[in-house]
Amino acid sequence: DQQVKQNSPSLSVQEGRISILNCDYTNSMFDYFLWYKKYPAEGPTFLISISSIKDKNEDGRFTVFLNKSAKHLSLHIVPSQPGDSAVYFCAARNQAGTALIFGKGTTLSVSS
Amino acid sequence: DAGVIQSPRHEVTEMGQEVTLRCKPISGHNSLFWYRQTMMRGLELLIYFNNNVPIDDSGMPEDRFSAKMPNASFSTLKIQPSEPRDSAVYFCASSFRVLGEKLFFGSGTQLSVL
Numbered sequence: 001d002q003q004v005k006q007n008s009p010s011l012s013v014q015e016g017r018i019s020i021l022n023c024d025y026t027n028s029m030f031d032y033f034l035w036y037k038k039y040p041a042e043g044p045t046f047l048i049s050i051s052s053i054k055d056k057n058e059d060g061r062f063t064v065f066l067n068k069s070a071k072h073l074s075l076h077i078v079p080s081q082p083g084d085s086a087v088y089f090c091a092a093r094n095q096a097g098t099a100l101i102f103g104k105g106t107t108l109s110v111s112s
Numbered sequence: 113d114a115g116v117i118q119s120p121r122h123e124v125t126e127m128g129q130e131v132t133l134r135c136k137p138i139s140g141h142n143s144l145f146w147y148r149q150t151m152m153r154g155l156e157l158l159i160y161f162n163n164n165v166p167i168d169d170s171g172m173p174e175d176r177f178s179a180k181m182p183n184a185s186f187s188t189l190k191i192q193p194s195e196p197r198d199s200a201v202y203f204c205a206s207s208f209r210v211l212g213e214k215l216f217f218g219s220g221t222q223l224s225v226l
Contacts, residue, residue, distance in 0.1 A: 060205075099145055099168065105154050
């Protein structure tokens with residue numbers, strides 16, 4: 001029973017365009033959300049996070065939006081670059097304090 | 113800092129053999145996590161430690177899996193006996209605090225059980 005769902009296994013985007021990666025969650029006790037990026041043969045690395053008291057957090061080309069009523073968050077990458085090609089994992093933390101729970105990941109391919 | 117160090121990077125073994133994966137967390141981090149990545153289940157938490165004490169091992173799939181953290185700088189994940197369905201990438205991660213803090217991952221161990 002997945003509490004964090006990334007329903008799109010893959011996404012292909014052209015260089016310079018916007019990439020939108022989506023994530024849904026089922027547990028209303030989640031209060032902190034993170035995105036990780038993973039290149040082949042490497043471990044995931046932290047990308048950006050958002051607290052449940054906010055609805056948007058921006059860091060350079062990366063913006064995360066949170067819609068608590070819909071239990072949905074999205075990661076926007078603008079403009080997309082070939083170096084952004086990787087697997088992106090959405091993760092969430094429970095208010096009660098547990099380890100991060102991850103989704104299955106979305107593979108982003110940015111073509112030049 | 114060298115980051116989280118895992119060994120071996122690759123492990124190929126035969127069904128029934130014992131497998132031991134090793135992890136050295138970032139110095140000063142007091143929480144350590146073991147995750148497993150598969151196509152079907154994505155990144156799933158197996159077990160995590162805080163101050164060398166196991167806090168939650170509910171993700172450990174079977175009694176064949178065991179994990180230890182004898183000191184703050186070393187942890188092992190052991191599978192005995194191993195089975196083909198254990199084939200996956202196993203990641204170790206550490207953080208300064210346990211409560212959903214940003215995790216720092218190692219490069220993982222690619223395990224293949226034939």
